[in-house]
Amino acid sequence: MASGLFALLDDIAGIAKIAASSVDDVVAQAGKAGAKAAGVVIDDAAVTPRYAVGFAAARELPIIWRIALGSLRNKLLILLPGALVLALIAPWAITPLLMAGGVFLCFEGAEKLLELVMPHGAHGDGKAGEVAGDPAGLEKQKIAGAIKTDFILSAEIMAITLAGVSDQSFWMKAAVLAIVGVGITVAVYGVVALIVKADDAGMALAANQRPATSLLGLRRPGTGEAGVFDRALSWLTRPLGRGLVVAMPHFLNLLGMVGTAAMLWVGGGIIIHGLEEYGLAGLGHGVHDLSVAAGRALPAALAGAGEWLAGAALAAVFGVIIGALTVVAMHWLVGPAVKLFRRDAAARRGA
Numbered sequence: 531m532a533s534g535l536f537a538l539l540d541d542i543a544g545i546a547k548i549a550a551s552s553v554d555d556v557v558a559q560a561g562k563a564g565a566k567a568a569g570v571v572i573d574d575a576a577v578t579p580r581y582a583v584g585f586a587a588a589r590e591l592p593i594i595w596r597i598a599l600g601s602l603r604n605k606l607l608i609l610l611p612g613a614l615v616l617a618l619i620a621p622w623a624i625t626p627l628l629m630a631g632g633v634f635l636c637f638e639g640a641e642k643l644l645e646l647v648m649p650h651g652a653h654g655d656g657k658a659g660e661v662a663g664d665p666a667g668l669e670k671q672k673i674a675g676a677i678k679t680d681f682i683l684s685a686e687i688m689a690i691t692l693a694g695v696s697d698q699s700f701w702m703k704a705a706v707l708a709i710v711g712v713g714i715t716v717a718v719y720g721v722v723a724l725i726v727k728a729d730d731a732g733m734a735l736a737a738n739q740r741p742a743t744s745l746l747g748l749r750r751p752g753t754g755e756a757g758v759f760d761r762a763l764s765w766l767t768r769p770l771g772r773g774l775v776v777a778m779p780h781f782l783n784l785l786g787m788v789g790t791a792a793m794l795w796v797g798g799g800i801i802i803h804g805l806e807e808y809g810l811a812g813l814g815h816g817v818h819d820l821s822v823a824a825g826r827a828l829p830a831a832l833a834g835a836g837e838w839l840a841g842a843a844l845a846a847v848f849g850v851i852i853g854a855l856t857v858v859a860m861h862w863l864v865g866p867a868v869k870l871f872r873r874d875a876a877a878r879r880g881a
Contacts, residue, residue: 590726593673598719600677601684605711608681609688614704617692624693629804631686632849633856635797638679640853642790686800687714725778725785732774795842798849817844 616623691710695703806814821844825837 589669591723593669594719594723594726596673597676597680598715600673601680601715601719602712604677604681604684605688605715606708609685610704610707610711613688613692613707614700617696617703618700621696624689624696625804625807628686628689628693628800631682631689632797632800632804633852634682635686635793636801636849636853637856637860638853639790639793639797639849640857642786642793643850643853644857684711686796687711725782728781729775729778732771732778791846794849794853795846796849798845798847798852799842801852802845802848813848817841817848820844 616627688707688711691707692703695706698706802814802817805811818841821837821841824840825833828836
């Protein structure tokens with residue numbers, strides 16, 4: 531009886547070891563797959579803060595929270611099942627879908643560059659004016675726009691992740707996709723929340739003359755003058771707070787530029803790699819050779835970074851070309867054709 535119990539415990543321990551090993555494998559695979567999607571993650575983190583800018587401070591975190599929930603729904607309820615079904619019935623479609631997402635990213639990046647030349651949405655659809663003076667309507671529109679953009683970026687993240695675990699079992703794919711989806715969402719929107727509230731934190735630091743009292747509870751606020759610790763700490767915290775307030779608008783502008791660059795380099799890189807999958811490897815080889823040459827031209831300590839930057843820059847240039855062509859096609863070919871079709875359909879209904 532005792533030997534049977536020990537055998538059962540030994541079996542349980544063996545199962546536990548296998549389970550622990552499986553968990554380690556899932557985490558390792560998720561880490562590798564998530565790293566491949568790093569460019570899209572940077573883009574996501576850079577793009578999202580602009581959706582909360584311009585609202586009352588009390589609405590910023592609720593807006594980010596609603597966008598984060600929408601992002602989780604995108605990843606876990608739509609994209610994850612869709613990716614698994616796709617991997618089962620049409621694995622050949624993953625590369626074309628990745629390339630289509632790459633074209634969209636290039637289009638978005640080119641649109642942002644066009645906005646620098648033709649500001650105030652000169653090429654937009656005019657929807658912004660429909661909610662002017664309606665903060666609730668504007669908030670809903672911003673959240674809907676953010677979730678729509680997030681869907682495309684999340685689709686890219688999930689597709690890149692799926693491509694990275696294409697040789698794994700169904701359940702490994704499901705676990706890795708779920709971990710990457712939740713982990714990236716928490717990381718991105720946690721960082722975004724910190725970014726959009728940094729200016730409020732700066733104002734609080736700049737206005738607080740008793741930081742030691744507030745942080746350490748040395749004395750109740752509002753009683754007597756600031757003590758030695760308060761005066762010493764405020765000498766550091768108040769300039770820091772003023773610096774945050776001054777720096778955040780510039781940081782957001784810089785982040786927007788990084789987001790645009792990320793859209794172009796990620797989108798261009800995805801298309802280049804997709805062309806290689808279809809045997810059109812000349813462009814990819816050219817980018818690789820030029821990147822290696824750029825790295826060799828630098829000191830050994832900077833060679834790796836130089837090679838990566840050169841590759842990203844070349845992919846971004848290609849992304850600008852693809853994006854510009856897509857902008858022309860959408861605004862001067864597809865857009866007018868759709869409007870003409872709608873007018874004809876409306877005329878037929880009226881007749």
